[in-house]
Amino acid sequence: MSLDKATVARIARLARISLPDEDLAPMADELSGILKWIEQLNEVDTAGVEPMTSVVGHPLHHRDDVVTDGGCREDILGNATETADGYFVVPKVIE
């Protein structure tokens, strides 16, 4: 499977990555190369092999349902470019 320039442009837009037109073709080549390796892996017969989800051999950790966090608005808003009345403030995003 190989990717064309239009698909690469679409993926870039969905990921909010700005990609100049002249970079589309080289990027398409690189990504197609990666996909080719994946396809090569698909040639291995994995019938009867349990899919591996993690290399760590322990179960998912969980927490008790108690409030242990929050109440740190200063820290939360600390890096924001704009705030007001305890809110993050961003350009208008409504239709």
Next chain:
Amino acid sequence: MSGTIQGATGTWEMVIGLEVHAQITSNSKLFSGASTAFGAEPNTQVGLVDAAMPGMLPVINKVCVEQAVRTGLGLKAQINLRSVFDRKNYFYPDLPQGYQISQFLQPVVGAGTVVLDMDDGRTREIGITRLHLEQDAGKSVHDLSPDRTYVDLNRSGIALMEIVSEPDLRSSEEAGAYLRKLRSILRYLGTCDGNMEQGSMRADVNVSVRRPGADYGTRCEIKNVNSVRFVQQAIEYEAQRQVDILEEGGVIAQQTRLFDSRKGETRSMRSKEEAHDYRYFPDPDLLPLEFTQAWVDEIASSLPELPDDRKARFVGELGLSPYDAGVLVAEKEVAEFFEEAARDRDAKAVANWIMGDLFGALNKSGLDIARSPISAAHLGALVDLIADDTISGRIAKDVFDEMMKTGRPPAEIVDQRGLRQVTDSGAIEAIVDAVMESNPDKVAEYRGGKDRLFGFFVGQVMKQSQGKANPKIVNDLLQQKLSG
């Protein structure tokens, strides 16, 4: 209204499926220890995980998982002992991670059923496709500034259950009944407060139309509708819109739309169109969610009696009609009130008082059953007073009004106002005689064949006795004396 639309070219049928987002009742969030309490100051219930600070890792809240399993059991659904969290990728200012942690291919709960009780007594089984766990997003506030959006992340990371129905619903009424039933089940289970005004239950509504029996048409999804009434309005509008397009020879474009509750119409949300490509993939920060059947069994053994079972019991053991039982079990609080009031009494009589007079009076004063001035014990006592002939049914209505106003026990009101029914036939006979004596012309007319006057005499005797005469004795005595 049925689910069919009569168009110029023939009949169309609505096909509806709902995705309900129900906020899980828990103290802290799905993957962080920040509080879930409603109504706090903006951004005060946000941990570094919820704000997606670099390097923060999610740790799952076990109670949220338990609540999802409990809900799955309440929906008689398949529980998956192994499920997987995925990232659903999209960009929006109230989603700091740039993705929502959700479950895509392997949800925690699989297929189940919800049984609807329709107003005409029919029941309908609606399939549940799945239930999965996911994080809520933050809240964008658009009306604090003309050119800026304000973002509050307090809701960010709160646990949601997305409950997806099969496209089994065929009318807006069925969709409304489904939402009410689902809310009732969630409240019985204690897994979601079902409070649509505060946003703890929201629905995405999928609507399409087709010729009866034909294949499904192209659907449109109406996002984030937050009341039962709006869901029904949105469905009616959207189905008619699609029929209008099809009848003019057009085609339906698959779209995400939003419902404008002020105008009562749906319109396209252009910004959402390309966001449909969510590029799901397994979240590398989270191992698969696994638990044992023994744990599920333990949760199952602690389930409360659910609305359908309670309804069956009310019909089977207490002799209520399926309709009455359905009304009484819908709200857990009402069902409990009824059970207390009806204990060791005539259940039908108690049900009639609750569904008629009590609901009417509460509705008029804008109260719910939890704030009823009349307690269950007092309502039961009132039914006792009628059953043992202390007061007549008519006087009971006055006593009820007084109880509603003052919250006092009925026996006290009856004694204080001297409302005890007169069952002494001597006393009633005296009144009957007096009434006949002062209306000799009417007596003559009655005896001359004007039967309809009987009601006049009953009315007069009751009036003289201030409503307290036992109606049966009054009837018997009048029959006897007038014919004599």
